[in-house]
Amino acid sequence: MSSTTETTYAPPASTASARAHTARPLVSRKVMGNIVLYVLVVLFLLFTLMPIYWIVLSAFTPISELFTTPLNYFPAHPSLVNFQTVAQVVNLSQQFLNSTILSLSSAVLSVIVCLLAAYAFARIRFPGSNILFLLLLLSGYLPTIAMIIPLFQLFESLSLLDSLQGLVILLVSFLMPTSVWIMTSFVRQIPVELEEAAQIDGANFLQTLWHVIIPVLRPSIATLFLINLVSSWQEFFFPLIFSRSDASATLTLGITQAAVNPQYQTVAWGNEAAMGMIVIAPIFLLTLIFQKQIVEGLMAGSLKG
Numbered sequence: 001m002s003s004t005t006e007t008t009y010a011p012p013a014s015t016a017s018a019r020a021h022t023a024r025p026l027v028s029r030k031v032m033g034n035i036v037l038y039v040l041v042v043l044f045l046l047f048t049l050m051p052i053y054w055i056v057l058s059a060f061t062p063i064s065e066l067f068t069t070p071l072n073y074f075p076a077h078p079s080l081v082n083f084q085t086v087a088q089v090v091n092l093s094q095q096f097l098n099s100t101i102l103s104l105s106s107a108v109l110s111v112i113v114c115l116l117a118a119y120a121f122a123r124i125r126f127p128g129s130n131i132l133f134l135l136l137l138l139s140g141y142l143p144t145i146a147m148i149i150p151l152f153q154l155f156e157s158l159s160l161l162d163s164l165q166g167l168v169i170l171l172v173s174f175l176m177p178t179s180v181w182i183m184t185s186f187v188r189q190i191p192v193e194l195e196e197a198a199q200i201d202g203a204n205f206l207q208t209l210w211h212v213i214i215p216v217l218r219p220s221i222a223t224l225f226l227i228n229l230v231s232s233w234q235e236f237f238f239p240l241i242f243s244r245s246d247a248s249a250t251l252t253l254g255i256t257q258a259a260v261n262p263q264y265q266t267v268a269w270g271n272e273a274a275m276g277m278i279v280i281a282p283i284f285l286l287t288l289i290f291q292k293q294i295v296e297g298l299m300a301g302s303l304k305g
């Protein structure tokens with residue numbers, strides 16, 4: 001009988017060692033890359049969260065302990081005295097109501113108007129449509145301070161000063177350029193065949209818009225609504241110029257009112273921090289609850305035809 005001898009090829013020792021030497025730098029580069037990435041993330045979080053932490057710290061620290069040397073990074077005697085002072089100085093209930101009405105109305109109206117305008121720019125071709133769209137976008141880059149005087153004179157002649165209606169009109173007009181641009185890009189990614197099929201079935205424009213366009217754009221509409229809601233809630237400049245009393249004052253204006261501290265004859269930084277927390281808290285909770293919807297709406301631009 002003949003026996004067959006199987007031989008296994010073994011690479012030379014020099015080749016194996018060379019491969020080992022080439023594999024080690026790859027592992028070390030990957031580890032170093034992860035370390036650098038983690039360090040950058042930690043630095044970014046510190047840079048982002050430190051101001052928020054300092055606001056919370058100042059809000060619960062009495063003003064007598066706020067500027068001690070050395071600095072205390074944890075309140076030695078936590079107190080609600082700053083919030084109590086703010087409640088006495090600022091009309092929180094009225095300003096909270098005004099901010100809620102202003103932000104909700106501005107967000108709803110801006111979404112409705114911008115959806116109709118975006119559909120017109122995306123689907124209807126008329127002479128000068130591209131020029132009109134470009135002018136609308138450019139209007140969003142005009143410096144606000146340059147338009148305050150004519151706007152103030154216009155609103156004064158229309159008796160819209162110191163009114164929530166006037167502030168809603170202002171915010172909707174300034175939210176429109178960016179909102180129309182974003183919504184137009186979403187509408188253009190919807191296949192035209194969907195609308196043609198609805199029209200063949202006998203649907204008119206409003207039925208097509210309600211049963212075809214809006215369901216497809218629901219995540220984008222929700223995201224745009226939340227973004228405009230946050231922008232309207234934190235608006236400070238327009239209420240500062242166009243509000244004259246608590247009838248139209250918002251929570252952002254309460255930050256300037258809380259700065260007064262007759263007892264110490266200086267800026268009440270503790271009151272400022274407490275008022276800042278009151279303004280930030282609703283937006284923080286809203287973003288925390290709807291963060292998934294916001295991300296889904298921003299990713300909805302990858303629609304496939």
